[in-house]
Amino acid sequence: MDLSRLQATSAITDEWEYPAADPSQSGLLQVDSDPDHKLYWEEYGNPAGEPVMFLHGGPGGACAPVMARFFDPARYRVILFDQRGCGKSQPTVASAGPEIALVNNTTDYLVYDINALRTALDITGTMHVFGGSWGSTLALVYAIRHPENVASLILRGIFLGAREDLQYMYQGNAATFADAPFALTEPGSYIAYPDEWKAFVEVIPAADRTDMMRAYKAIFDMAAASDADRALQLRAAVAWSVWEGTISNMIPKDSDPGKFGDAEFALSFAQIEAHFFAHDLFLEPDYILDNIDRIAGIPMHIVHGRFDQVCPLTQASRLIAALADAGASPASYVRTNAGHSAMERETALALTAIMDGLAPIG
Known part of the structure; x- marks a missing residue:
């Protein structure tokens, strides 16, 4: 199809x-x-x-x-x-x-x-x-x-x-995702986009998922000391960016995330959003x-x-x-x-x- x-x-x-x-x-x-x-x-x-x-x-x-x-x-x-x-x-x-x-x-x-x-x-x-x-x-x-x-x-x-607006989009059922990925434990965007949500959540270790925005911000803020650190930061930025870009459309594109999947755009987009959200705008x-x-x-x-x-x-x-x-x-x-x-x-x-x-x- x-x-x-x-x-x-x-x-x-x-x-x-x-x-x-x-x-x-x-x-x-x-x-x-x-x-x-x-x-x-x-x-x-x-x-x-x-x-x-x-x-x-x-x-x-x-x-x-x-x-x-x-x-x-x-x-x-x-x-x-x-x-x-x-x-x-x-x-x-x-x-x-x-x-x-x-x-x-x-x-x-x-x-x-x-x-x-x-x-x-x-x-x-x-x-x-x-x-x-x-x-x-x-x-x-x-x-x-x-x-x-x-x-x-x-x-x-x-x-x-x-805070409730941000929690709806970024937190959802993340805290219980490891044990029950399809459980509707909290309201959230994930309900309509379960596959895309999985990709966003799994960047963060299960133990850190009680506050997804804080966990992502910690990755963005760390001093990257190795290629592995830099790769993690890029992976997190693209995951954050693609999550928003995908759910912005009622009918998402099936394979092309467009600019949201571009590394240069994602690094700026994700880190500026996380910066503003960490400070309540x-x-x-x-x-x-x-x-x-x-x-x-x-x-x-x-x-x-x-x-x-x-x-x-x-x-x-x-x-x-x-x-x-x-x-x-x-x-x-x-x-x-x-x-x-x-x-x-x-x-x-x-x-x-x-x-x-x-x-x-x-």
Whole structure:
């Protein structure tokens, strides 16, 4: 059976409203020194159009040109950029190691970087802020701190980053896996992806599985003294990366993990995520929900896959409930028959339709 044809039924292919395009300009913006963090950015669409700041997921992901296809190039000026340590930004964990790339790599610095990029690109008024997964977290935090800069929030796959959200994805039944690998002892993403879960869990010795995120972080943080240590770190990074990449799709690709299986991407992606998760995203508990009143007046559009196993739908429910407590509601809320990925057909089309229907800035 050709499972790739089944996967193609859920992924967007020829249905894009807007064609693929090359960036009109790109560059590296130095935002810090010691180390010299530089952000790689690209601009698409109309240079005089309404600005859209695109915030990618992870933490630790990266942007790709396809992400500009959600936006009408005649209307919008779209800014894609790779966050600190990610993609084509410099330095990355893969190129310089975590002891350099993770320095000054926190949520506060990422918020600072958005404003630095605004200034460098001469964005002086409000802008649309578009983010998915971790990008939705960062978009919400940015709006809470700088509501004067945000015309609207377009959020996909809401991620609030509470401990329970992370436990669902990374812990599951790991503590009892050795004795009962198919037992439903705890809620978790593993329920829908048992084979992929096995590959993720078995990197960690059975005795260390009571805290999977801590066990993975210990591997990433160890001083690799031998080829065997380095091989273990790479194996762990790829396992972490492929686990998330696979379960991001309601119908996973059967054999090709794509960029998530690439060693260079995985080393940066996994270690940046583990770094942020070990520090609770560098946010106070319930930071977003406790400050929702600061953004209750900003039009917020939410798209969330009903079958999302990276960021379960309950996270969108919690955000909407907090908005209601603040006397507000989302401008639109679309639950698609999809998983987590923005590249699943229903989600991609919903996001494009929202951008087409937004009230113009000003």
